[in-house]
Amino acid sequence: MTSHVDPRFGSTLRQLRRESGLSLRALGQLTHRGKSHLHELETATKAPTVETAEHLDRALNADGALVRLVSAPVDHQAEADDLLQRVAASDVSAETLTRIEQGVDDLASLYPVTAPVDLLPMVRRHLAYVTRLLDGRVTLAQQRRLVVAGGWLAVLRATVHIDLQQPGAAAAHLAAASGLASHAEHPEIQGWCLETRAWEVLTFGDYRGALELSQQAQQVAPVGSSAHIQATAQEARAWARMGVVRETRQALDRVERLTANLPVPERAEHHYRYDPAKAEAYAATTLAWAGDPGAEHVARSVLAHLDPLGDGGTRPRRAASARLDLGLALAAAGRPDEASAYAAEAVASGRVVPSNWWRAREVLRRVEQTGAPEAAELRDVYEQFGPTRTGE
Structure with missing residues (x-):
């Protein structure tokens, strides 16, 4: 039996710790738990037990706020x-x-x-x-x-x-x-299988493979379906990583045409139902990867829509990605101080999944190449909250 954990547990723990003025190391000393264990709890790569939640509540004087986010074993x-x-x-x-x-x-x-x-x-x-x-x-x-x-x-x-x-x-x-x-x-599921594989190989740096898989997905998926649109957006990202600007723009134009009259689905957060807002978020990523000067404007627009209050919004994972996109665009524009700030917010949010840490590393590398003093601060944040590889 395992406990069900509210997805807000990690962000709540992080907020309570910061309000108490404690570092991960200091909280670890108070609770007799390792810094890495606490980091995994804050970034949701490990689920807490009810006992751990109770212990943290006492250490942070949280009046049961954490244990209420962990239900009894199921x-x-x-x-x-x-x-x-x-x-x-x-x-x-x-x-x-x-x-x-x-x-x-x-x-x-x-x-x-x-x-x-x-x-x-x-x-x-x-x-x-x-x-x-x-x-x-x-x-x-x-x-x-x-x-x-x-x-x-x-x-x-x-x-x-x-x-x-x-x-x-x-x-x-x-x-x-x-x-x-x-x-x-069922051709749409077949299309999603190919598109999902395209995304995976792109994260490994196999951009040509990602391009071919995304094009195969477009051929298999019903025209105009969510899988077909997503695969077209994935093709644009593959071209962007390859540095081919003309084809990148053409693929983005096709996505724009496909989504121009697309209604907002009943459940816009559904991963397999393409919503118009996703097209803008993908455009921000693609333009940032392509080094297009328009990336900054699009990324700012996406972030303002996703996270108007700066608290992660209703789609915190997408908001974290938008911050990385904006950081990359700002680094390319010669503003490493702003780039570092946005990337640090994304990294510390706990919403960057392991498969996306390479994007954070890319912003860090770009900022470090400028020699800006903010690079050291971003490096510290990255090392504090950086990825813990999950085993097979």
Whole structure:
């Protein structure tokens, strides 16, 4: 059994610690816990126990603020069994299928605001439901709905593994998702599999591979679908990393045309439903990578929209990425002091997932190349909050 942790736990702990004027090292001495352990709690790469939350509450005089963000242990096996007991041995009810499909949408909507380490067990649990139901007696129509749900969950799970820098697990679940999509004849899931792989290889520096995969995704996904738009945006980013400005601009123009009349989806935070605001955020990243002078203006606009109060906003992960984009654009514009400030905010936010730390390193490298005194401060923040690699 594991405890469910509110995604706000890390940011709340960090805020309480700072309000108390304590460094990670000082809080560690008070609580007899290592600095690295506290850092993992603040950045949500490790989930706290109820006991740890109570201990931190006492040390920070938080009056139970932290322990209220950690629920009692959840018996996931009992939950799974309870769900399956509702299903007759010879039939999967329409209510059960609808509940599973709603669960898929809920998880995809949690993706932008939930730490990968917290989201992963939830996705695993839902995949277990689907797998066990598929082992039972189902009609062909029921089987297809289950296979489609399993395909979406498998590609989401692969994405979370990529965020956690677990390439072996990511590859296995991308292959599973692709197989399920093929079985269900579902081209959009197939497109997302290719686009997700394109993003992964781009983070490894294989820009040509990312370009080819994103173009394949556009050929597979239905024209105008979210997967097709995302793959087009991914193509633009691959061209930008390769330094090919003309093709970068052409791909961005195609994204703009595809999203010009796109309505805001009912759940704009849904990872697999493209919303118009995402197009601007991707343009900011792409222009910053391409060294385009327009990157600063676009990145500032994105950040103002995502985080008007400076508290992370409703999409804190995207806001952190926007700060990195703005930092990179400012470094290219010869303003390393501002670049350092925005990058430091992103790094200290705890919202940069492991697969995105290379973007923070890139801003740090650009600032250090200028010889600006702010580089040392950014280096200190990076080393304090920098990544802890998660094992396979």
